Amino acid sequence: MAASPEKTTLQNGIRILSKKIPGARSVSMGIWVNVGARDEQVTDNGLCHFIEHMLFKGTRKRSGFEIAKQFDAIGGQTNAFTSMETTCYHAKVIASHTAIMSDVLSDIFLNSLFDPSEIEKERPVIFQEICMVEDNPDEYIHTLASQSFWGNNSLGRSILGSRENVTRFDRKTIQTFFADYYQPDRIVIAAAGHIDHQQLLDRMGSEFDAIPRGAGFPNRVTPSTCAQVDINYKKLEQVHVCINTRGISISDDNRYALSLINTILGGNMSSRLFQKIREERGLAYSVYSYASSFEDTGMFGAYAGTDPHQVATVIDLILQEMRDIKNQKVLASELQNAKEYTKGSLLLASESIDNQMVRLAQNEINMGKQISMEKVIRKIDAVTEDHVMELARNLFDSNHLSLTTLGPVKKKDLPKDMVYL
Numbered sequence: 001m002a003a004s005p006e007k008t009t010l011q012n013g014i015r016i017l018s019k020k021i022p023g024a025r026s027v028s029m030g031i032w033v034n035v036g037a038r039d040e041q042v043t044d045n046g047l048c049h050f051i052e053h054m055l056f057k058g059t060r061k062r063s064g065f066e067i068a069k070q071f072d073a074i075g076g077q078t079n080a081f082t083s084m085e086t087t088c089y090h091a092k093v094i095a096s097h098t099a100i101m102s103d104v105l106s107d108i109f110l111n112s113l114f115d116p117s118e119i120e121k122e123r124p125v126i127f128q129e130i131c132m133v134e135d136n137p138d139e140y141i142h143t144l145a146s147q148s149f150w151g152n153n154s155l156g157r158s159i160l161g162s163r164e165n166v167t168r169f170d171r172k173t174i175q176t177f178f179a180d181y182y183q184p185d186r187i188v189i190a191a192a193g194h195i196d197h198q199q200l201l202d203r204m205g206s207e208f209d210a211i212p213r214g215a216g217f218p219n220r221v222t223p224s225t226c227a228q229v230d231i232n233y234k235k236l237e238q239v240h241v242c243i244n245t246r247g248i249s250i251s252d253d254n255r256y257a258l259s260l261i262n263t264i265l266g267g268n269m270s271s272r273l274f275q276k277i278r279e280e281r282g283l284a285y286s287v288y289s290y291a292s293s294f295e296d297t298g299m300f301g302a303y304a305g306t307d308p309h310q311v312a313t314v315i316d317l318i319l320q321e322m323r324d325i326k327n328q329k330v331l332a333s334e335l336q337n338a339k340e341y342t343k344g345s346l347l348l349a350s351e352s353i354d355n356q357m358v359r360l361a362q363n364e365i366n367m368g369k370q371i372s373m374e375k376v377i378r379k380i381d382a383v384t385e386d387h388v389m390e391l392a393r394n395l396f397d398s399n400h401l402s403l404t405t406l407g408p409v410k411k412k413d414l415p416k417d418m419v420y421l
Helices: 047-054 064-073 095-111 114-133 137-152 163-168 171-181 197-209 254-268 270-279 306-329 332-349 353-367 373-381 385-395
Strands: 005-010 015-020 028-034 078-083 085-092 187-193 229-233 240-248 284-293 296-307 404-405
Touching: 005 197, 005 332, 015 197, 015 254, 015 353, 028 095, 028 353, 028 385, 047 078, 047 085, 047 114, 047 171, 085 095, 085 353, 095 197, 114 137, 114 163, 114 171, 114 254, 137 229, 137 240, 137 296, 137 332, 187 197, 187 353, 240 306, 240 385, 254 270, 254 296, 254 306, 254 332, 254 373, 254 385, 270 296, 270 306, 296 306, 306 385, 332 373, 332 385
Parallel strands: 015 187, 229 404
Antiparallel strands: 005 015, 028 085, 028 187, 078 085, 240 296, 240 404, 284 296
């Protein structure tokens, strides 16, 4: 049985968490910062992601090549990602190489040079990343849908930023943002696997405790939703459709019910959308629902890619399923199946060392405490048919509904008399 998580808060506010997992031969570690794309100003958009790239490009002790070579030499895996609210630098190694992993991760986080020549080299790489997203319509539609739904709020901007911004970013801009936003009370170090908490503190505590406290963090602005139809014409083989409505914050007590609504509506192969649109009608290869939750708000949505001649039918079918789930109680058997699917997915994922590390960090950042898997299972089991319908009625509202399309479709091709929700 895995030990309970251990936590130490350094004097400057940095939190270090670990979870020892008996029988594990590896260690997964992440340095998390509760800073993401929604914390950027318009002129800064894309800066968090640019910094994520630059932290692997050289320190006072190691060149970018030496960083990559050192991880490869120990068979380690390392990467980073930027989201709307967090940035994470993570790695995984066999337990005997934990000291090396800790040293390299600490070095890139604390001592990166942000060398101007490396910035110039990385700029076109990020341009290509932007192009890659724009060339994948089933991915790019979600960027457009967020813009439609959140409007001018920072949640509606691309994590990658604009080409204009990426062109402007220089060493001073990067260093200033890093110093202002990467504050100790926003940093969480999490590790799971064959790890000893005291050894983790000994390896990383003193170096990270030397980071001075920041001057405070700007409040995030909670956005309003934008109810609109946003048509983006492009010559493609398919029309890509996103229908979005209100969601909930990541700490909302209704999150368990929403996860079950998502599963029932479009979360797996037996879901309503998959069965009605793909299996029964053959109108789409890819169709699903999803929930995006943030510190103070959220978005729920459904996606489908379909033939241009079938787009009106697919939109109507999605909206009909959303209406049904808010106006009619789900069957007890359907809800139970959704519960078993959700619990099974969570428990299977918990067998991953990486997922254990992620849970440690996300619980700390989002909840301020650890929530046991046993409690999560109890909360899922406690959701009732009435709870599902009540939450759907609160969220699935025409006043907050946004439709975004990408592909060879015009307004005349959409449902003529769209009765939303």
